[in-house]
Amino acid sequence: MTDHILRMQGITKTFPGVTALQDVNLSVRRGEIHAICGENGAGKSTLMKVLSGVYPHGTYRGDIYFDDEPCRLSGIRDSEHRGIVIIHQELALCPQLSIAENIFLGNEQAHRGLIDWNKTHHEAAQLLARVGLAESPVTPVMDLGVGKQQLVEIAKALSKEVKLLILDEPTAALNDEDSAHLLDLLRGLRDAGITCVIISHKLNEVLAIADAITILRDGRTIETLDVATDQVTEDRIISGMVGRDLDHRFPPHTPKIGEELLRIEDWTVHSPTQHGRVVVSGANLVLRRGEIVGLAGLMGAGRTELAMSVFGRSYGTNITGRIVKDGREIHLKSVRDAIRHGIAYVTEDRKRYGLNLIEDIKRNVSAAALGKLAKRGWVNDNEEYRVADEYRAGMNIKAPSVLSVTGKLSGGNQQKVVLSKWIFTDADLLILDEPTRGIDVGAKYEIYTIINRLADEGRAILVISSELPELLGLCDRIYTLSAGRISGELPREQATQERLMQYMTKGQ
Structure with missing residues (x-):
């Protein structure tokens, strides 16, 4: 048995007109916490979707070896059967169901076709104790804060006998106390022999918890750093992420x-x-x-x-x-x-309250000030397009056109759309x-530049x-x-x- 639980070699993933991953290599040692860092659009989440079976074998090029065996995943169930479990940034819980029901959803504790509720609640309680969540298994998930919901997701992963746990931006929406608790939990899982891969923009947390760090840029592997032996600093990680020093x-x-x-x-x-x-x-x-x-x-x-x-x-x-x-x-x-x-207010939760993610950039930019584009109750579509395109260029929103769906944009570009919407209200x-929550360091610099410009305009x-x-x-x-x-x-x-x-x- 080798020292590595996972090896991904030459992974290439393309979408129509876009190469998301190009010959990416990733090696993860058993029982370590391995961080993956990179700007938005670097390919981090795409790589994890390949690993977790969201993008099954045949939709990408390259090889995956897990537990020293070739791994050709046909889907998420296949990956979970092998012990690979991913927790996405957008938590996949059913708010109306109880904690116990969520933990065993799709993996029900049944006997002769009937759910054994005593067993379900007993085992859920044990898993909750393991992740440090002092809640009753019958508590509806909707009654929990985001930090506790994150722990329910981890308990759900542990119920599947996880060997490799993947967490995509696990602390992005957590306060400092919940973040510290989650990081302590991950350390405990590592000590128990569970390997963790974590994607995070919070470099201070990465340095506090990771044993190794792989940096991606533009869909390629830049380098893998060993925290114990390499001189790893936030500046070095940033330099790898953006391709230049950010003094x-x-x-x-x-x-x-x-x-x-x-x-x-x-x-x-x-x-x-x-x-x-x-x-x-x-x-x-x-x-x-x-x-x-x-x-x-x-x-x-x-x-x-x-x-x-x-x-x-x-x-x-x-x-x-x-x-x-x-x-x-x-x-x-x-x-x-x-x-x-x-007066304008840019909410901290842009995806829920700041944007209509299924609408295009044009409709989002004009949403708070449609009256400026309307005459006798009718919106001038041509003028709406022109205004949105001016903001797309002026705010450097990276999208082919203002007809691009906002939900498909990176976090930094979504934030620029939100700012455009409120600036347009005058x-x-x-x-x-x-304003920079969940945004990589390169995009943060752009947002700071925009804020300075707005102040210089007298706002x-x-x-x-x-x-x-x-x-x-x-x-x-x-x-x-x-x-x-x-x-x-x-x-x-x-x-x-x-x-x-x-x-x-x-x-x-």
Whole structure:
């Protein structure tokens, strides 16, 4: 038996007009955590779909050896039968079913054609204990947060006697606490002899957990690094991913800060679902034209609730306080009111709330300001196309045309479409909630450049981010939020990660 549980040799996968993988090689040792890094479009997910049987043998060229034997997978069931299980970034759970039902869906614990519910719940409880999830097996999945749903997916994989577990961006939607718990779980699985392959854009997590790292670029293998023996740093990984050194992760920018645009005074927001709970308390913020302002806070501090409540009370209606824009108080009772007053909110969940993924770029760009393209209730299709094409070129959206389906674009290009949609509304205040979540380093640089350009046009930008280095590298001034209260305000030159964290945990 060799040291490697998996060898993929010369894997080439093409789609009409596109070569997604070109002679890719991947070797994974038994019992290790092997990370795969690369920009969006580098071929990471395609390679994992080949490995997991989503793209069966015959649809690609090359050879796969698993457990020292040639592996020609006919589909997902075939791969799972061999012990290869993939957990996609978009979790494949049925929200209306219980945890136990989801774990054994398609693998029911049955006797003579009838499901043995006692056995199902007993074995589900054991699997939940193994992944550290303290929930009843009969709990509906819809009642769980994303972090706990991720653990249900892993428990489901363990029920299939997994040998090789593939995780595609497992912490992309998790908070810091859930991410840390998941990484600890993966270490425990490694110690138990389960091999893991992880795709992630979070390079700090990759370096914290991976034993080896394979870098892909433009559908090709660039190099495989051994974390124990090679001098692996984030800069080295980035250099391999983008094909050049990124000495500066943030584009140079000299701010041109003007007069006050918006003032939020004594802003208090009550939870729409939990009676008596205050999620934002007495917040005061000032935003100036040409200024990029950051908002830092731990998960649950009230960052998104603050943003949504300002954006036309899209987070509940039990809100008090004042908003003063351009020197006069405004009353925003709806999203329509917010748009009319030049306020835009780019949601942290672009796939669910920011875009219509089954529509084309053109329809997405125009969605929030159709009135600008309509006359007597009819939208001018030619003008809609022209406007969208201008944004496609100006924002460097990589797509053949504005008729391309938005759901087919990479994460970075989808984010550019969202930004285009809100810029087209003529907003002079842009609230950007986690604007680079799930985006690779190259695309992040492009998004930062766009944000700087928007500020230089005289707009005010409020950036909410869980990544403190991002706020420090991008923002002119940073507010901190702790337990719903503004706990600090620092100009760029005085802000450090340590000081921000001190203010973010103040009073907790």
